[in-house]
Amino acid sequence: MLAAPAVILPGTAAATVCYLAALAVIAAGLIAAARSLPVDQRRIWMPWIAGVGCAITGSAVWQVRMDVALVCWLVFYLPITVAVVRMIEARALPRPVRHAIAKDVAVATVAMTVFAWYVLIQPTLAKSAGGGGWSTVAAFCFPLGDVVIVGLALTVLLAPGRRTASEHLIVTGLTLSLLADLGNALLPPTARADIWYTPTYLLVNGMLTAAVLHRSRATPAEPAVRAATAPGMRGWRMALLGTALCAVGLSTIALPNRGWDRAPATAAMITMIAVILSRLRRAVTDLENAERMLRHQATHDQLTGLANRARLLHEMRDAVRASPTLFFVDLDGFKAVNDTHGHHCGDIVLKVVAKRLTGIVRRSDTVARLGGDEFVVCCTGLTGADVTALTARIEGALAEPIDVGAGPVTIGASIGVLTLPPADPLTEQSAEDLISNLLSTADAAMYEAKRAGGGTRVVDYVLTA
Incomplete structure (x- = not known):
């Protein structure tokens, strides 16, 4: 006013x-x-x-x-x-x-x-x-x-x-x-x-x-x-960059046709194009990284970083043709850790278990967390002696105390072991049915071990082709 x-x-x-x-x-x-x-x-x-x-x-x-x-x-x-x-x-x-x-x-x-x-x-x-x-x-x-x-x-x-x-x-x-x-x-x-x-x-x-x-x-x-x-690079950011580039480009066209009059605008336009291309390259890289992260999140457990059920099923589609062995692991005493020390300590236990299981198998094997305190290890090409040795390593690794910050805790595991002998070539549908049967049978083996007293007792199931 x-x-x-x-x-x-x-x-x-x-x-x-x-x-x-x-x-x-x-x-x-x-x-x-x-x-x-x-x-x-x-x-x-x-x-x-x-x-x-x-x-x-x-x-x-x-x-x-x-x-x-x-x-x-x-x-x-x-x-x-x-x-x-x-x-x-x-x-x-x-x-x-x-x-x-x-x-x-x-x-x-x-x-x-x-x-x-x-x-x-x-x-x-x-x-x-x-x-x-x-x-x-x-x-x-x-x-x-x-x-x-x-x-x-x-x-x-x-x-x-x-x-x-x-x-x-x-x-x-x-x-x-x-x-x-x-x-x-x-x-x-x-x-x-x-x-x-x-x-x-x-x-x-x-x-x-x-x-x-x-x-x-x-x-x-x-x-x-x-x-x-x-x-x-979307929305008004793209409008900002495009408007700036067009403005300098139009200025080079509108200027009188004298070399040194156009030189600053030409140099500016080259600089802007280089910066915009660098920005586009970074945007594309970030997009690729975001897509890679989304794919990883869709196939891996967020807490432990292990394969999830979807990834396990994908890996087993190839494994069923190579005589796989499944180790279905359910932790004993995990609920007591959660109730006594809290869910944060329970998460620490799950991460340590995931790290120990990953550390005792080959890089070609798959370790997955199905949810809660249930884990599956899928291996191929194991002999009977290999299965026995790996079972002992799993038992020993999970029996070691785990430091959760509030003191060490000790858990056990019930393990169901299932080996599929070499089978005839499978159709896609028969492979899906066999995978479902393998998981349910290994799960039943694990629960039979748990009903028999828990701890690390192993029940060995063998499916015939």
């Missing part, structure tokens, strides 16, 4: 008074924010407050001391950059996520830099060729400073997690600042700057102050949601 006279009555005393009053209100909000900052948030937000304070000071004196205003506006970029860099550090992003975001931001920043060079810097330098040193410095620093801080703010916005009002105010305010500088450079000198420029920068300063006043200001100072892999 205080900015309205600058639009309705530009150049009047009322407009100036309202403009200064609006700056005073924003400055008061900035002071209140500085006083209310918790200690753990000051490292990020105090440079931010200092930068916005410089911008407000420049906005207050530009009509009477343009040289002082230019210094204040140039100083604005340094503390704001420090603050946003510290926000990025506070997010504590994993390395793959950091690299992916850096590549996305690099593409956007290169595009903005090329645009700033051709549309803002070169024309402004040409207009200020006969001017003083401050004009040249401003022509270079303002557009590049805007590009840097918008790129950094985009990094904050691309971090995983829910976006907060404070982050939206940061990105919107900095982007609006870039657009205001763009309008100031492109609009003809006859356009009244105080009609649009003054209210726009009041809005920018207000947004940047509101970002530190908002209750969500703690979020940019906290670690982001953890993500193991880089964010995918």
